Amino acid sequence: MKNYPRDVPILILLAFCALMVHGYHPGVEDAEIYLPGIKKALNPALYPHNSAFFASHAHMTLFPSLIAGSIRISNLPVDWALFLWQWFSIFLLLLGCWHLGRLTFRDALARWGSVALIAALLTIPVAGTALYIMDEYLSTRSLSTPAVLFILINAIERKFARALLWIIFTVLIHPLMAVFGVAYVVLFLWMNRRQPETLSSSRLEATSALLLFPLGLFPPITDAYREVLTTRPYFFLREWRWYEWLGIFAPLALLGLIRWLARSQDLPVLEAMCSASVVSGLVFFCVSLIITIPQRLANFAELQPMRGLHLIYILLFVFLGGLVAQWVLRDHIWRWAVLFLPLSSGMWYAQRQLFPATPHVEWPGAKPKNDWVQAFLWIRQNTPREAYFALDPDYMALAGEDQHGFRAIAERSRLADVVKDSGAVTMFPALAETWRQQVRAQRRWKDFQLSDFPGLQQKFGVDWVVLQRPGVMGLPCPYQNNAVLVCRLE
16 A cells, blocks of 8 residues: 555546546436536526436436535536536545455556456447446545445455445445445345355345345326336347347356456455355345346336446456466566557447447537537527427437437426436336327327417427427528427417
8 A cells, every 4th residue: 555645646636537538428328317407406497497307316316416416615617617527536436446456456467457348348339228337527436436336345355434434425326336336245245154254144134234225216007107017128138139138147157267366376355255245146136137027027127136247247358457467467568458448439439339429528618519508508508497398209329419418418397308307207107108199199299280389388398399400481480400300379
């Protein structure tokens, strides 16, 4: 630990390099759920309509209040605050990986191999779970992921008071990811219970009971909720493709091989963590089979037990990076370059294919180049806060839109969509009927004519629409660009 203060600036620099490799898109994908919660915490007058689709998440976590509070205290623009938080989150993740490398390997170079491999693979998919190791935007997972690592680090070091504080923090930020982290720690400690300093059996039983707390929170499944679940095939193992199944068992097989190597090299912590990882992966797989294969248990699918692979993937790459650095790369700089330059370039290229119509890094304050983002920003600056919008319910999946969230960027209310609001409904089934009514009302969106819009206006109070070119004749559209029109319903 004597070089720890010197290593921190290197980790900060590596975090920035990782951000540049994997890109930064503050308003895409799940940011459509998390970012409106932050903005409403800063300005309660925003989103007077339909806010339940993001507020349900916001009320379950300290995340919006934490980020909004930091913005008030620092007086930074929202865009810059989000960027700095994203950078800081990546730094925390790499710091956690550095500590795991310290605990599992004796060679100092090995911990840097652990850090470097994670930094190069931040946006690698985790099997079929619809997760990356770290998203390209700030979300609750940005903070819960490193927090789970620090729970594990402190538990290994038998610093249980610190581990408990990290557990509390993780629960306040992302309760579901806290369950996966605590489950791994309980399993690790139980498998190493013969060591002199460990938790008592009563504490283990209490912690195990904590993992079961969500099981009483699931109402009976309804037709509307079943319809929502069809938008999330990755909840169900029977819908996974063959290569996603490979993503379950190949990492477990590699961890088994690493466990054998760790035993031969007398690395007891690495051996124990590999054992716990393999058992943990198999346990979550069995739980997933139980609750996602029978149709009658579909209301438990929102638990998404296969997301337990997220931690297992991180640990796998930490261990692989350490072993490769210790045995292959060693202190030869050219070897590090030969491995990590092509690897990072490949990850950069993959991200460019995901967001082809958007700059790789959406810098705070920079003029947007994406047509949809330009339209959303015009809406933010030129429409009243109480404006209520309708747009294609599949708009986030349209070519050129690049998964940018309307609420996150435009800061205006809209009717429910298929791509993102359906995810909120899977976690909060009470929203299912509202979601179905609004989505069905927009089902024929691509064929809408002038006579169809008054129905939306009368039923829901919509007074603005966002259309793709060429639009609909007869609507006044005060804004238009190469792809999008923003039109008022008279």
